[in-house]
Structures are given as structure tokens and as C-alpha cells.
Amino acid sequence: MKKLPPILLWGLPVVSGLLFVAVWYGVRAVSGLQSWILPTPVDIFRAAFSERATLLAAAGQTAIGALGGFVLAAALGFVTSLLLGVSRSLRASLYPWLLVLQMTPVIVLTPIIMLWAGPGMPGIITITWLISYFPIVANMTQGLLSTDMNHVALFRMCNASRLQEMLLLRVPSAMPLYLAGLRIAATLAPIGAIFGEYMVGNSSGKSGGLGFLVYSYNTQIKIPALFATALTSCLLGFIFVAAVSWLNWAVLHKWHDSFERNDH
Amino acid sequence: MEAVAPIVKFTSLQKRYGDGPLVLDGINLQVQPGDFITFIGPSGCGKSTILKLVSGLSPWTVGGLTVAGVKPRQARDRQAFIFQDATLLPWLTARHNVELPLRLRGVPAEERVAKARQMLELVGLGAASDYYPRQLSGGMKMRVSIARALTLAPQLLLLDEPFGALDEMTRNRLNEELLALRVQAPFTAMFVTHSVAEAVFLSNRIVVMAANPGRFHAEVAVEFPYPRNPELRARQDFQAKVNEVSQRLHEVEVHA
Numbered sequence: 001m002k003k004l005p006p007i008l009l010w011g012l013p014v015v016s017g018l019l020f021v022a023v024w025y026g027v028r029a030v031s032g033l034q035s036w037i038l039p040t041p042v043d044i045f046r047a048a049f050s051e052r053a054t055l056l057a058a059a060g061q062t063a064i065g066a067l068g069g070f071v072l073a074a075a076l077g078f079v080t081s082l083l084l085g086v087s088r089s090l091r092a093s094l095y096p097w098l099l100v101l102q103m104t105p106v107i108v109l110t111p112i113i114m115l116w117a118g119p120g121m122p123g124i125i126t127i128t129w130l131i132s133y134f135p136i137v138a139n140m141t142q143g144l145l146s147t148d149m150n151h152v153a154l155f156r157m158c159n160a161s162r163l164q165e166m167l168l169l170r171v172p173s174a175m176p177l178y179l180a181g182l183r184i185a186a187t188l189a190p191i192g193a194i195f196g197e198y199m200v201g202n203s204s205g206k207s208g209g210l211g212f213l214v215y216s217y218n219t220q221i222k223i224p225a226l227f228a229t230a231l232t233s234c235l236l237g238f239i240f241v242a243a244v245s246w247l248n249w250a251v252l253h254k255w256h257d258s259f260e261r262n263d264h
Numbered sequence: 265m266e267a268v269a270p271i272v273k274f275t276s277l278q279k280r281y282g283d284g285p286l287v288l289d290g291i292n293l294q295v296q297p298g299d300f301i302t303f304i305g306p307s308g309c310g311k312s313t314i315l316k317l318v319s320g321l322s323p324w325t326v327g328g329l330t331v332a333g334v335k336p337r338q339a340r341d342r343q344a345f346i347f348q349d350a351t352l353l354p355w356l357t358a359r360h361n362v363e364l365p366l367r368l369r370g371v372p373a374e375e376r377v378a379k380a381r382q383m384l385e386l387v388g389l390g391a392a393s394d395y396y397p398r399q400l401s402g403g404m405k406m407r408v409s410i411a412r413a414l415t416l417a418p419q420l421l422l423l424d425e426p427f428g429a430l431d432e433m434t435r436n437r438l439n440e441e442l443l444a445l446r447v448q449a450p451f452t453a454m455f456v457t458h459s460v461a462e463a464v465f466l467s468n469r470i471v472v473m474a475a476n477p478g479r480f481h482a483e484v485a486v487e488f489p490y491p492r493n494p495e496l497r498a499r500q501d502f503q504a505k506v507n508e509v510s511q512r513l514h515e516v517e518v519h520a
Contacts, residue, residue, distance in 0.1 A: 148351070150347045150349065150351045151351055151353065153319075153321055153345070153347070154345070154347070154351055155368070156321060157319055157321070157340060157343070157344070157345045158340075158364070158365045158368040158369065159340050159341070159368070159369075160368045164368055168364075168367075168368070169353070172353070172355045173353075173355075175355070254396055255354045255355045255356075255396045255397070255398060256354065256355075257354075257398060260398065
């Protein structure tokens with residue numbers, strides 16, 4: 001398939017975005033809905049501007065929770081995968097329970113988490129961790145187990161120890177999948193943090209994060225501000241994904257085929 | 265001839281995977297130090313399995329096999345394996361790939377660096393030492409693989425169709441380089457290939473194998489003295505030897 005020329009690659013999303021906005025105004029005109037039910041984009045930007053200090057402070061708060069949960073998931077996910085990758089029996093004993101944990105909806109666990117971790121940041125970080133942990137473990141474990149058999153044979157021929165095989169062969173060759181897991185987790189972490197704030201957040205210290213803002217704007221029926229909060233959450237998500245994409249590039253671009261250049 | 269102890273000795277060896285059919289049967293062979301012995305035969309004749317047994321990567325079922333007088337696994341220090349694809353670690357530069365066997369053995373960094381540089385220069389890749397594998401051509405990757413195998417100065421080199429994926433020109437050149445390397449770093453070679461011409465050019469002994477079960481069909485001696493140079497390929501007696509081996513292979517394939 002031929003690649004799109006750059007003009008279209010940048011231009012088409014703009015065109016489709018404008019079309020979307022046109023439809024938006026059209027629906028509003030035809031239905032006669034009022035701003036407090038369906039605000040116009042202008043209403044939303046106006047709300048975002050007037051609430052900018054609140055939104056920014058809340059986004060910062062959410063970023064801390066999301067980052068905390070994400071880093072915890074990245075670290076614990078790495079360690080868990082090593083354990084699962086080391087031995088068949090450990091994998092057999094642990095993996096089904098990880099699945100059970102993954103299959104249990106977080107919303108069901110939220111009251112328990114609140115009970116154990118407490119409301120506020122500890123609970124939010126726990127919820128974020130819970131949401132972003134499993135994709136990391138699943139990907140990294142898969143990576144550790146799909147090492148090239150010839151590479152393993154090479155290490156065996158050199159009388160490499162199990163530890164050397166793990167650290168010098170299996171872990172580096174699992175890196176692309178670990179990073180793929182991190183990328184999924186990066187999309188989930190802000191969602192997890194906002195959900196956590198919505199459920200267990202509070203306004204102590206005047207900023208309860210974006211999730212708490214959702215709750216607060218909703219009760220005040222500030223619908224344009226609610227849309228502005230959605231916009232801010234979306235931007236925060238993009239920042240997370242961009243950061244992990246950069247990490248992915250930094251680790252892999254020199255050697256991995258997904259960054260193949262044609263300049264040699 | 266018999267005065268020298270063989271480096272590899274198969275005695276009435278049989279091999280099967282689990283309850284499956286026989287993969288190898290009645291294997292008797294003595295590889296003498298300095299031999300360049302090539303195994304050739306139809307797919308499924310177990311020629312690669314022979315190398316796996318010698319390297320200790322795979323166990324046999326009945327019979328005996330010793331490498332340098334001991335069990336294969338105990339003789340791993342003396343051997344190196346070159347796989348069909350270069351099996352370089354893609355996240356390491358050429359130099360670090362060559363250093364890998366030394367690193368696994370706990371050789372100090374300075375010594376590793378010096379040795380790796382020396383080996384890369386030996387295979388003509390001194391300038392490419394900081395390249396990652398994906399920046400290298402197939403032939404260059406295989407040269408790095410050879411350099412890596414030779415860093416530990418093995419007595420015995422096992423080569424499993426190392427040049428099978430390369431174009432013919434590159435293959436011929438690497439054949440010549442491999443023989444040249446033997447002058448500087450003498451090793452006994454056990455080599456697996458599908459190419460008769462390659463077998464004749466490289467080896468002093470060629471074992472033609474048959475399949476179902478894998479067994480030795482015939483051994484052909486190749487008497488051209490070393491060092492051999494590219495002109496050998498154009499000679500009539502070279503072509504005659506190629507024909508002789510092809511004839512032996514044909515017998516096996518007809519009966520298969």
C-alpha cells in the first residue's frame with residue numbers, strides 16, 4: 001500500500017475534526033439543546049480558560065497518582081515476570097491467581113482498597129497499580145519465555161549459569177515486550193488514577209485531582225467545565241503515552257527492527 | 265594414524281526422541297585432530313543431530329560418544345558451535361557479541377576487549393566493531409559469528425549449515441576465509457551442509473548420510489592438500505570429486 005503524502009497525513013485529521021465540530025453545532029441547532037446539556041466547543045474552551053488554575057492543579061495531582069501507580073506496576077511487574085519466567089512450577093502456581101486478580105473488576109475491589117490503603121493518595125495509587133499491573137506482567141512473561149532457542153543453545157554451549165542466561169539473554173530479549181506492556185499501562189494509568197480519585201479522592205489540600213473535579217463539577221452541574229476536565233484528562237493521557245514512547249525509542253532504536261532505518 | 269587419540273569418537277550410537285522412530289542408527293566414527301569432516305545427506309538424515317550430540321545439547325539413546333576422551337558436556341570448553349543463522353544478540357554491537365563467550369566465562373574486561381578486537385580484525389571486520397547486527401549484511405554477520413566462536417580458541421568447531429542462507433559468491437569467499445583461519449587458529453571441524461561443492465572444497469573427509477533411520481552411507485576422502493585456494497574449484501579432479509560425492513548422494517536419494 002502506498003504511503004499517504006505528509007500533507008494528507010496532517011490535513012485529513014484536521015478536516016475530520018472540523019467535520020465533527022460542524023456536526024456538533026448541527027445537532028445543537030436541530031435539537032435545541034441548551035449549553036448546560038450540550039455545550040459548544042467554544043463554551044468548553046471558555047470554561048477551560050476560566051477554570052485553568054483548578055484544572056492545572058488537579059491535573060498535577062492526578063499525574064502524581066498516575067505516575068506513582070505506574071512506576072509501582074512497572075517495578076512489581078518486572079519482578080513478578082522474572083519469578084514467572086524462572087520456573088515452570090512457580091508459573092503454574094502464580095499465573096492463575098494473577099488472572100483471577102485481573103478478572104475481578106476494580107470497582108468491586110475499591111471499597112476494600114479504601115478500607116486497607118485508606119482514602120486519598122494511597123488508595124488512588126493502589127487502584128492505578130492494580131489496573132496497569134497485569135498487561136506488564138503478561139507481556140514481559142511472554143517475552144521471557146519466547147527467547148530464541150538458538151540463543152539459549154549458545155549460552156548453554158558457553159556453560160552460562162541460569163543467572164547469566166536470565167540477565168544477559170532473557171531479560172534483554174524480553175525488553176521489546178516489556179516496553180509494549182508499559183505502553184498499554186501508560187494508557188491505563190491516568191484512567192486508573194482518575195477513577196481512583198472519583199471513588200476515593202477528596203478535596204483535602206484544595207485539589208483532589210481530575211477525578212474529584214468530575215464529581216464536584218457534576219454536583220454543581222457545571223457541564224462545560226466537566227467537558228473541559230475530559231479534555232484535560234485526555235491531554236494527560238497523551239503526555240503519559242508520549243513519555244513511554246520516548247522510553248521505548250531510547251531503549252530500542254539502536255538495535256530493534258521496529259526502528260529499522262534504510263540509510264545504510 | 266591410530267597413534268593419535270581421536271577427538272570425537274562415536275561407538276554404535278543410536279538416538280531417538282522419546283518413543284519416536286530412530287533418528288540415528290549404528291553410528292561409528294572417529295574424528296582425528298585436524299580433520300575437516302563434512303556431513304551431507306537428505307533432510308531428516310540426522311546430520312545436524314550429530315553436531316547436537318557432540319555439543320552435549322542433546323542426549324543419545326544407546327551406544328557411546330566421547331569428546332576428547334570425556335562426556336560431551338564436560339568437553340564444552342574445547343568446542344564452539346556456529347549455527348545456521350548467525351545467532352548474534354541484536355542488542356549488542358559486533359564487538360560485544362564477540363566478547364560474549366569471554367564475558368560468560370568471567371574474563372576481565374581489558375582482556376575481553378583486546379581479544380575481541382583481535383578476532384574481529386582476523387575476520388576483516390575491525391572497522392565494523394561498533395555496528396549492531398541489523399546494520400551488517402548476512403556475510404558480515406556470519407563473520408562476527410565465526411569470530412565469536414573462535415575467541416575461546418576451541419579445539420573443535422561445530423558448524424551447522426553456517427553458509428546455507430548466503431549467496432554463492434559470499435559463500436565461496438567465506439569458505440576460503442574459513443580455511444585461512446585454520447592456519448592461524450588450528451581447529452578440528454565438523455561441518456554440515458547441503459552443498460556438495462562446498463563440502464569438497466573444505467573437507468578432507470565427507471560422510472554421506474541416508475535417512476530413515478539416519479545412518480552413514482559412505483565416506484569419501486578428499487586428498488587435495490591444504491592450503492587450498494579458489495583455483496582448486498576450476499580443476500578437473502575437483503569436479504571429478506564433486507561428481508563422486510553427488511553420485512553417492514544420488515544412491516541415497518534413490519533408495520529413500
